[in-house]
Amino acid sequence: MVMTRELFPLVGVDIALFCVGDESLRVMLVRRAQAPHAKRWALPGGILKPHLDSSLESAARRVLAEKVSIELPLVEEVRTFSGPDRDPRGWSVSVLFYALLPLDKTSAVVKSKIEALEWADALSTDHKLAFDHSEHLSCAVQKLRAKVAADVLPLHLLPEKFTLRQLQRVTEIILGHPLDKSSFRRRLKESRDLVELDEYVRGPQRPAQLFRASESFSF
Amino acid sequence: MVMTRELFPLVGVDIALFCVGDESLRVMLVRRAQAPHAKRWALPGGILKPHLDSSLESAARRVLAEKVSIELPLVEEVRTFSGPDRDPRGWSVSVLFYALLPLDKTSAVVKSKIEALEWADALSTDHKLAFDHSEHLSCAVQKLRAKVAADVLPLHLLPEKFTLRQLQRVTEIILGHPLDKSSFRRRLKESRDLVELDEYVRGPQRPAQLFRASESFSF
DNA sequence: AGAATAGTGTCTGTCAGACAGTATCGC
């Protein structure tokens, strides 16, 4: 069925799925199989299906379920993009979400045979993505950074148990600049978002104490 | 034309238009003339018209133009609300915006004969608005407060020239708590969002210096 | 002992709230 967009806009969702790997912030890109913009890299996304979705966020989760086999802890709206020209099919609305994939769940990524997939450096600025997805990406990064800087911690990007050093590294990678160890620990100990565990990781040096997010924590 | 919402959701915008008056933060409410929810109070809103609107924000500005005869300096997205049940007409998406009406422009409000209009106290919690607009309103207030607290100033709610005392009152009204005069002035003088003028308002006491927003200011 | 990383203590500058004090108007 073909329908002009004169009465109803196309409504879809796009997702910036972040993870941290290889000492950098990474975002999932997919190579589009179909027109429009076939063969170009884009953020994963899809059209809203009213008979399947109970909200835009659940549409985003449905789209993500095709890429990642676990339920993601955090899927949050960034903003909308809209207009008659951003999609060649006509007047369209895209609601952008971001989501976080914990470090130890990267094996949950579904390898598709029909679609190429890549974890691109989210902070490098020279992607030329399909549609207006380059702008989508920079908005999502900005929102993520604002959240992290506003003293909320990117715990969803870590495994359930982690050391303060790991948390600090992830925070530094997202913000793009180094943090002082002492002040970082001070803030964290006071924040009550963390619970100390009586467990330690052993390594070739002094063991590090493990922590987990407190029950009340919500990013 | 009647169409089920099985393929295309209804897409609309709603706006929380704020102003400050009578020592409180006020929001514009309209009494709905038509079903659904006829005769109930709601935020002003309307359906997206792809042939008229070049984006969701311009749809919001079009809706506002029916209520206020001036172009508003700030119209900004808050978030979306969506789902099959929030509007009895079927699956729908509402994109919420907020906008600010300067104090000295309240005369620009268009008095409609077919529609009742009210400036309600935005912080009182006992509105029972149509649809999910009560939740819309609290989200919009929260976003406005976050902006104002994050040291950005609600200059758009003031006339072009104003005294620091006026700015402080408006900020206090929005945040809901008093601020220290000295620290407030200190912040402001350093912020470079303000320009001092060589003008003073005379009254029954010491004259107060006038300020205006600097060119580079953007809320 | 030495290397390596975990974790602590302390100094210091910045900044915001509190609040008292000074300035300038009308009457």
Added chain:
DNA sequence: GCGATACTGTCTGACAGACACTATTCT
């Protein structure tokens, strides 16, 4: 002068960065 409001100066406590220091493991 007095009341009222505009505006300033100073004290103080909270906090964050800098950085040196101690602690605990493995080899």
